[in-house]
Amino acid sequence: MIALGLEGSANKLGIGIISHPSPTAEPHVLANLRHTYNSPPGTGFLPKDTALHHRAYFVRLVKRALYQAHLTPADVDVICYTRGPGMGACLTSVAIAARTLAALWDKPMVGVNHCVGHIEMGRAITGAQNPVVLYVSGGNTQVIAYAKHRYRIFGEALDIAVGNCIDRVARALRIPNDPAPGYNVEMMARKAVKRRGKEGELVELPYAVKGMDCSFSGILSAVEALVGQLATGEDDERKDRLKFSDGVLVTPDDICHSLQETIYAMLVEITERAMAHVGATEVLVVGGVGCNERLQEMMGMMAVDRGGTVFATDERFCIDNGIMIAHAGLVAYETGVQVSIEESDCTQRFRTDEVHIGWRDKDG
Amino acid sequence: MSTIHIPPSPFNPSDLTLITQGAEALVYKTTFLTPSTPTALKIRPPKTYRHASLDARLTRARILAEARVLVRCAREGVRVPAVLGADWEKGWLALEWIAGRTVRHALDGWLKAHGDDVGSSEGLEVKGLMGRMGKAIAQLHGVGVVHGDLTTSNVMVESEEGLEGDVVVIDFGLAVMSVQEEDRAVDLYVLERAFVSTHPQAEGLFGEVLRVYADGYKGAKGVVKKLDEVRQRGRKKSMLG
Numbered sequence: 001m002i003a004l005g006l007e008g009s010a011n012k013l014g015i016g017i018i019s020h021p022s023p024t025a026e027p028h029v030l031a032n033l034r035h036t037y038n039s040p041p042g043t044g045f046l047p048k049d050t051a052l053h054h055r056a057y058f059v060r061l062v063k064r065a066l067y068q069a070h071l072t073p074a075d076v077d078v079i080c081y082t083r084g085p086g087m088g089a090c091l092t093s094v095a096i097a098a099r100t101l102a103a104l105w106d107k108p109m110v111g112v113n114h115c116v117g118h119i120e121m122g123r124a125i126t127g128a129q130n131p132v133v134l135y136v137s138g139g140n141t142q143v144i145a146y147a148k149h150r151y152r153i154f155g156e157a158l159d160i161a162v163g164n165c166i167d168r169v170a171r172a173l174r175i176p177n178d179p180a181p182g183y184n185v186e187m188m189a190r191k192a193v194k195r196r197g198k199e200g201e202l203v204e205l206p207y208a209v210k211g212m213d214c215s216f217s218g219i220l221s222a223v224e225a226l227v228g229q230l231a232t233g234e235d236d237e238r239k240d241r242l243k244f245s246d247g248v249l250v251t252p253d254d255i256c257h258s259l260q261e262t263i264y265a266m267l268v269e270i271t272e273r274a275m276a277h278v279g280a281t282e283v284l285v286v287g288g289v290g291c292n293e294r295l296q297e298m299m300g301m302m303a304v305d306r307g308g309t310v311f312a313t314d315e316r317f318c319i320d321n322g323i324m325i326a327h328a329g330l331v332a333y334e335t336g337v338q339v340s341i342e343e344s345d346c347t348q349r350f351r352t353d354e355v356h357i358g359w360r361d362k363d364g
Numbered sequence: 365m366s367t368i369h370i371p372p373s374p375f376n377p378s379d380l381t382l383i384t385q386g387a388e389a390l391v392y393k394t395t396f397l398t399p400s401t402p403t404a405l406k407i408r409p410p411k412t413y414r415h416a417s418l419d420a421r422l423t424r425a426r427i428l429a430e431a432r433v434l435v436r437c438a439r440e441g442v443r444v445p446a447v448l449g450a451d452w453e454k455g456w457l458a459l460e461w462i463a464g465r466t467v468r469h470a471l472d473g474w475l476k477a478h479g480d481d482v483g484s485s486e487g488l489e490v491k492g493l494m495g496r497m498g499k500a501i502a503q504l505h506g507v508g509v510v511h512g513d514l515t516t517s518n519v520m521v522e523s524e525e526g527l528e529g530d531v532v533v534i535d536f537g538l539a540v541m542s543v544q545e546e547d548r549a550v551d552l553y554v555l556e557r558a559f560v561s562t563h564p565q566a567e568g569l570f571g572e573v574l575r576v577y578a579d580g581y582k583g584a585k586g587v588v589k590k591l592d593e594v595r596q597r598g599r600k601k602s603m604l605g
Contacts, residue, residue: 145561152561158597202417211513211538211554261415268413273387277515277558301413306385 001077002030003333004062004101005326008054008094009086009114010138011037011045015061016323017069017076020330027124027330030069032316032323033061038177044167045177051089058097065322073105078338080329083111084350085139091346099341108338110329111345114320115140115352119151120331121324122286126311130364132280134271134299135352137287137320138163141267142352143212143274146364149357154274155212162263163289165216169223169259173230173252180319185256186292192257201244203258207266212273214266223255230255264295268302281308291318331359375405375456388426388537393461396448402461403448406537409455426537427452433509433539434459440507443500443532462532467497468516470527471563489527494572496521496531501552501573502580504533505587510547512538514555516562545583549590552577556591 007014017030037053039045066072081098084091102109119133133144133151141157160168163182170181175188193200203226206218229242231249242250271283283303285296296312303310317324335358380392389406396403408423410416427450437444446460474490497519504511511518511533523529540547552574559570578588 147561148564150564152564154557154561199415202415204421207418207422209538210550211515211558213550213554261418265411265414265418269387273513276385276387277517277562298413302411305412 001330001334002071002075003078003080003110003326003330004065004076005112005117005322005324005329006058006062006079006081006094006098006101007114007117007320007322007325008058008090009082009084010090010320011050011053012320013037013054013057013061013094014320014322014325015058015065016321016326017065017071018323018326018330020334023334027327029323030071031065032321033065033068034319034321035061036179038179041176042171042174043177044171047087047089050087051093054090054093055097058094062101073101073107076105076107078110078330078333079105079107080110080112080325080333081344081346082114082117082325083345084347085114086346086348088348091348095344095346099344102341102344108333109341109344110333110337111339112325112329112332113350113352113355114325115142115144116151116355116357117324117328118286119144119284119352120328121317121321122284122311122313124327125313125317126284128282128284128309128311130280131282131284131311132271132275132278133284133286134267134290135287136162136267136285136289136295138167138289140287141214141216143270144352145274145278145280146357146360148362149360151352151355151357153351153353154277155214155270158210158213158215159217160220162216162267163287165220165263166259166289168220169255172220172224172227173255175252175256180288182289182292185260186294188253189257189260189294192251192253195251195253196248200257200261201254202261203242203244203250203254205258205262207262209266209269212270212277214270216263219259219262223259226250226255260292260294264292264298267295268298271299272302272306275306275308281306282311283308284311286313286318288319291315335359380405386535386537396458401448402463404445404459404461406457406459407455408457423455424452427455427457430536430539431457433536433541436541437504437507437509442503442507442509443530444536445532445534462520462522462534464520464522464524464529464532466517467493467519467521467531468562470521470523471516471566471569473525474527475563475566490569491572493521493527493531494569495576498573498576498578499580500531500533501555502577502584505548505551505584506581508541508543509536510540510542510544510551511536512540512551512554514551515558516555517558545587545590546594548587549594552587552591553594556595 005016014034016032019028035057135142141162143155167181175184208215231251300310383391389408392405448458450457518535520532521529
């Protein structure tokens with residue numbers, strides 16, 4: 001069976017086509033296209049502009065995906081779209097496009113939970129059986145474990161998502177949004193390590209873990225308060241410039257490094273706690289922040305210490321994409337799930353644990 | 365707890381039995397001070413994944429905080445493991461040994477044997493345990509301590525089988541001193557979530573914990589009310605209307 005997946009919950013428009021040759025065979029990716037809306041440095045992407053971007057690129061991306069997969073609309077069995085969570089205007093634009101295709105081509109539809117899409121794609125690509133999942137992106141921070149047909153949320157961010165924290169620190173430091181703010185922060189952090197030697201030096205930032213939950217807004221506020229005191233290359237003789245204990249000036253690179261070390265330590269800690277709690281040895285990292293190599297490295301060190309394994313995917317599957325929506329939609333469709341056009345709604349708030357996971361065994 | 369004794373460091377490796385590897389710490393059973401004093405030795409090994417300066421900062425802060433909270437509870441007459449010794453640079457804390465099982469074990473054993481029929485006559489037993497848990501948490505909150513990581517794995521029941529026996533809260537690694545309604549409610553929320561995710565068939569039992577908790581100390585009812593607010597607050601909760 002072949003599914004077309006349509007994703008546009010945030011600033012990426014993703015169109016994917018997947019084939020499940022048989023229930024037991026490996027899924028086969030036929031096309032996985034993405035177009036990203038980037039706003040200028042110092043700004044974030046606004047719902048209205050982002051939705052406009054999705055509407056502008058939707059048709060040409062679907063056409064190109066079909067062309068790449070050597071398919072015609074007649075070959076598609078089901079149309080899968082992101083039902084939520086995400087930004088309202090963006091979700092609506094893609095949902096309307098999905099309904100249009102379903103009506104034009106006379107195809108059934110499946111509405112997919114975006115988070116479940118990430119998890120199912122991560123499992124399919126890495127082969128992780130029953131992992132604890134860390135789902136980290138611009139809008140979501142969750143530690144998830146599977147039990148009895150639900151992805152249960154063990155821990156989550158209590159305020160802003162980790163990716164949102166990184167993006168907004170990047171905005172405060174005027175770091176470009178292209179190709180992605182998080183990627184640029186990662187590169188600057190590496191420079192800081194190189195400059196200071198060894199493992200670099202940290203500026204002390206708040207560390208807020210409550211059980212398996214965590215909080216990032218305090219870190220953002222702390223960084224925003226420091227921005228005016230950082231070395232800029234001009235006026236660095238000024239008394240108010242922030243310095244390390246050895247008198248060396250603190251640069252935006254050092255802030256990026258401190259930010260990464262602090263927030264990833266928090267994420268690894270809550271993941272480790274969830275693993276200890278459910279007795280799991282596998283951990284799967286998904287979501288846009290999951291392609292950060294420092295996070296993957298830290299998670300790997302934790303997993304090795306526990307005698308476990310870490311699974312991660314690269315940017316094709318970590319960052320929002322259409323293929324994960326196609327895949328998760330198709331596994332649901334194969335168990336009989338589908339929606340009519342009249343029922344094909346979307347919603348900004350849609351929790352991972354609301355979805356009945358009918359395609360997995362009771363115990364994983 | 366007038367004096368903290370200088371420990372024989374390092375501990376004798378032949379006298380260490382690993383009990384559990386938590387997320388944070390390794391807990392060993394050993395003896396301390398005298399060969400006949402059973403002791404839980406909690407070692408926080410350096411986390412290799414963490415930046416060394418952050419690791420040292422967190423280890424120090426957490427060992428000191430844990431010891432302070434435990435001493436405070438003991439002084440106020442709340443049953444917790446007594447502090448026998450600590451070294452925050454080397455990262456260990458020696459505590460009184462609590463004999464028994466975790467509530468998680470006891471509850472899983474019970475659910476296996478009886479199914480989830482908590483309404484039956486045997487159900488009284490499990491409700492009793494939930495009630496004692498509620499009371500123990502209320503006592504903690506009543507003396508100004510918030511645990512920070514309440515799960516059914518962090519509460520012991522002092523018995524070898526069955527559900528009878530005193531309930532002792534352990535692992536104060538994330539505990540803080542606070543009398544804020546907010547902090548107390550989040551404490552309960554963490555427990556509720558751990559409860560639902562570890563014992564999904566026994567979701568209803570948490571109500572019994574709350575029922576007894578609400579009568580535990582002055583202000584407990586307000587905290588239970590606040591819990592409703594905290595529950596609403598999780599991200600991406602569906603909102604009707």
